[in-house]
Amino acid sequence: MSDYILEMNNISKEFTGVKALSDVSFKVKRGEIHCLVGENGAGKSTLMKVLSGVYPYGTYKGDIVYNGEVQTFGKISDSVKAGIVIIYQELALFPDLSVYENIFVGNEVKRGAFVDWNQTIVQAKEMLKKVKLNVNPETPVKNLGVGKQQLVEIAKALSKDVKLLILDEPTAALNENDSENLLELLRELKNQGITCIMISHKLKEVISIADKATVLRDGKTICTLDAAKGEISESVIIKNMVGRDIEDIYPKRTNKQFGDKILEIKDWSAYDPQAGRNVVSGVNLHVKKGEIVGIAGLMGSGRTELALSIFGNPRSYKLKGDLFVDGSPVTFKHTSDAIEAGIAYVTEDRKGDGLFLIQDIKSNITAANLQGISSRGWVNDNEEVKVANEYKQSLYVKAPSVEQIVGKLSGGNQQKVSLGKWLFVGPKLLILDEPTRGIDVGAKFEIYSIMNKLISEGLSIIMISSELGEVLGMSDRIYVMAEGKLKGELPAEEADQEKIMQFATQ
Template sequence: MQNYILEMNQISKEFSGVKALSDVNFKVEKGEIHCLIGENGAGKSTLMKVLSGVHPYGTYSGDIIFEGKIQTFNKISDSVKAGIAIIYQELALFPDLTVYENIFAGNEVKRGGVIDWNQTIVQAKEMLNKVKLDVNPDTLVKDLGVGKRQLIEIAKALSKNVKLLILDEPTAALNEDDSENLLNLLQELKSQGITCIMISHKLKEVIHIADRATVLRDGQTICTLDSKKDEITEAVIIKNMVGREINDIYPKRPEQKIGKKILELHNWSAYDPQLGRNIVKNINMHVNEGEIVGISGLMGSGRTELALSIFGNAKGYKLQGEFIFYGSHRAFKHPNEAIKAGIAYVTEDRKGDGLFLSQDIKNNISASNLKAISQNGLINDNEEIKIADEYRKSLYIKASSVEQSVGNLSGGNQQKVSLGKWLFVSPKLLILDEPTRGIDVGAKFEIYSVMNKLIREGMSIIMISSELGEVLGMSDRIYVMAQAEIKGELASGEATQEKIMQLATQ
């Protein structure tokens, strides 16, 4: 008989008459690492919110059985008391507080009703040892990188005697080393008897770490795969996730003649007055018409800073060097000038910088180019709806209508709206910063297909990505950055993961 720590039986959940979950069955064995996978909008996050009490008892149908008892969680604290902790993609830490204050926030160590700070620090050190994080507990969280913050979140969960740890896309914002460290930690926690549920779109991670994996599609349970039966393979996962086979996730495009140089940077540098140092140094690169230029490198290598310096210098860097766009020397002082010249930038932070989450799809898409749908200072509502609907269809945005709130869309569909917003300005050069971060394999394929279509139509693309497979699979040429400099240029035919990593670690 299988020893289940968690059983979710016949779970259904509706939002405004739309079924997000339909009779979902999900069972997790005690002491296993169980991956929950599916396309964006499949219902993964909704299911975990039901489990954690974000969607309280009575707002869904079905039963949650945890450690053999039916649970009626009315709020998050109820699930926490039961021993369930969930760590979301957007970390819930206080940046201006210390590590030890964050670990025990809301769960303070008290003696006689008063916080015992000395004991708090002692216990914080114990938690940090458990997650193998060597930092001073007095350190402010804002002074730590994303990888270390992720470990602090896990330490915080462990301080509450967690039995079931849920991680939502835990490696989405991590580099290769931090991702590997985190996965190793999960296996260590498993050996200590802690059960883990991990939501992930990174199939290699799922294959590497999962004991079992459950696939959701369109709010329904499709299957549960078992590593012991060799069922967890990339082909099997993809077929069950998207309902069809995708033989090559990086769609090939017909060979075409690469055009003239449209962008040239010579000895291009950017100095950040706030940091007091150059965050981009002596960059020499070019982009040709009708090609995808990949920019690879570890986090902190200067890739995003380079993109921002090209796109109108919104951060106010002190720029030096030569910037040539379509044969003319340019010096953009604001993103508006770059947009008018034909450059668009899709940010890596779609929720923070890329979209108006409280507004609908049509408002987001039209925001970048209101003049195109306005006359005498008035927006033509019909034209706005028409154009937004064209992008909804061409970018495969899954939504009931263009009047659906962007905040209610899945991550992949939000990314497509962000892309549509910038395509509406008809750019000549499109900069994509981590274009598929945190989205599923089906949505990735669709975005790659759109990129190929844009290239065929004569657009040029700079693609910044932390995923080596993506850089290798989509780029015509690759620049590798490290320590704010370009360390090398590789043609697609000669590039390998090993060569890129060798340059990225110089």
């Protein structure tokens, strides 16, 4: 038997004249953890969809050799029967069903023609034990956190006698603890003989877990790096991903000049009636003109809740405290009031809340400020195209035209469109919630460069981020939150990861 469980040889895949994969070759040894890295649009997910049968045999060129035999998967169930299971970033669980029902959905334990629910629960407990998830299998999945839901997905894969487990950005929505627990589980699965392919933008995770890492760029195989030979490092991966050295991932600003306070909140609290508690408590915070203020904290620390409470309170929290814009007290009854006062908010969930994925670039960019392209109540189509093209160019959105459907853009380009949407309202303060979540290092560098450009043009930015390197690399001042409260404030030159984590875990 070959050392390789999988060989993808000379794979090419086109979509209406666009070549997504060009002669890609990719080999995975049995029992290894093999990471697949590359910028958004490099072809990683497309390659895995070819492998799993999402794009069936006959729609691509090249050969899939699995366990020494050429495969002709016509649908996903064919690859699953062979022991190949893929878990996508957006989990495929039924929130209202129980854990055990989700684990065995489509793969039911039967006695004759009927589902044997007692045996289903027994086997579900065995799968949960394997992934070290201590929950009642009768618990509805919607009652679990994202980290535990990810483990349910893996338990579901194990129930199908998986031999090759593929994970697409498995830690994108997880906090640091859940991410580390997941990586440790993958190491244990490796020891049990399960081969893993992991797609990830988080290079530190790739470095910590990968036996080998294959880099794709522009739909082509660039190289495969071997950890045993000391080839996997951040600088080497980045150079191969983007085709150039990025000496400093966080571009530096010169001639920093801070003006008066743009925004200030005093003794600010937000009570969430649904949760039955304060999600923000007694916060005092300010932002000056020309300043990037970072807000750090662990998941659930109240950072997003703070941002939303400032931005017109769309979740209808009961607010207490004082809010000042340009030194004057204000009260926002709606997000439109915040926008009119010069505050814009770029959500962390660009797909769910930030963009209209089935609409084109121009419609998304102008959505928050239609009056800016309207005359006498009518939208000026020519003006809309003109505005959209200006932002497409200034934000380096990679798309054939502003008529491109946003849902078909890469994550990085979607984020730039989301930025353009809010820049078109003409803000003085931009709140960026997880501005680079789920995008690659090249696109991150572009987002950071855009942030610096906006600051040089007179804007101020509040940046909420779970990536400590990002907070340290881009902020002028840093606030740290935990349990809805501000636990500390640090000038950037005095801050480091250890100090931030000390505050975040108080």
